Amino acid sequence: MAKGPVLFDLDEDAGPRPSVAEAPPVLDAVVAAPQGQAMQIAARLAARKPSMLSRLFWALLTTLIGALISITAWSFVTDLIARYPVLGWAMTVLIGAFLLVLALMSLRELAAFGRLARLDGLHHDAGQALANDDLKTARGVTDRLVALYKGREDTRWGRDRLAELRGDQLDAAGLLGLAEAELLGPLDVAASREVEAAARQVATVTALVPIALADVAAALTSNLRMIRRIAEVYGGRSGFFGSWRLTRAVLSHLVATGAVAVGDDMLEPILGGSLLGKLSRRFGEGLVNGALTARVGVAAIEVCRPLPFVSAKPPKVRGIIKRSLGGLFGSTKEG
16 A cells, blocks of 8 residues: 555646635525514504404403402401401591592593594594585584694694684685694694604614513503604593504504515615615614604504694605614715
8 A cells, every 4th residue: 555645636638726716705694684573563462353252251350350359348348347447447448549549540541532532533524524625614623623722832823823814715625724734733743753752762672672572562662652642742642541542543554554564665764775684683673663663653643633634744754764763873864
């Protein structure tokens, strides 16, 4: 057996040796673009309609727990009165005060539903007046709108201007457009700021919090708070149940229309192209969740606004994204 190195002669006909520089580049692993999973999960959770069996279960469970608590409290108080009359009556007064507060909270929730129904009625009647060019109905809507904002100092100047100029309007579109410009213009700006703040908050939290489901809870909480504040801006201050119902209505519409999705095209105003694919996965998810929150906010403005958009331009999702999420970068693109 031969010892030492073995040499192999290469035939010249085999061609030139391959060069490392000529080797094809190694393609990077294809990473799926962020899809805003936290917002999509939160939207589907809020929009999900419970089944009849689930509603029956929770209704029976609530009734059973309420009955057990009531019987236990009654037995406790009666026994306490029999053994220690002073403590028993003190506990009775405490329970009575609790029930009174509970009744007041229930009345407040009912009043909140009434305010939301009032906004919805104004929106519906204004739409009918515009569709039929009904000046009489438009005047009635304008009177109700003035009454809605009568006690608000931030609409005082607009109400005075509307009272001064409304007599010159001879058609429904002109009158409602005037009411929109004088009364709802400042409120539209305030509502857009609420959307921008919520989008920025959701983007920051979901980008920095790596805990599973924590970003979903943060997104759902922020959107619930945003929709509640938008309703308050337009005069529909709602309670907890009213806010939850309004949030479900907005998110159900977005889920049904497939609007709970976003891509590079929506983030292009702040990212300038395909930069989203070059960001870290977590930071990209935060931006997409913020963009989806902006879309939810625009839908909430359309739902809570007492008038449809007549002469004013509705807020654009891209514009809100640019103003709210553009601050996460050094500068934003102009245009």
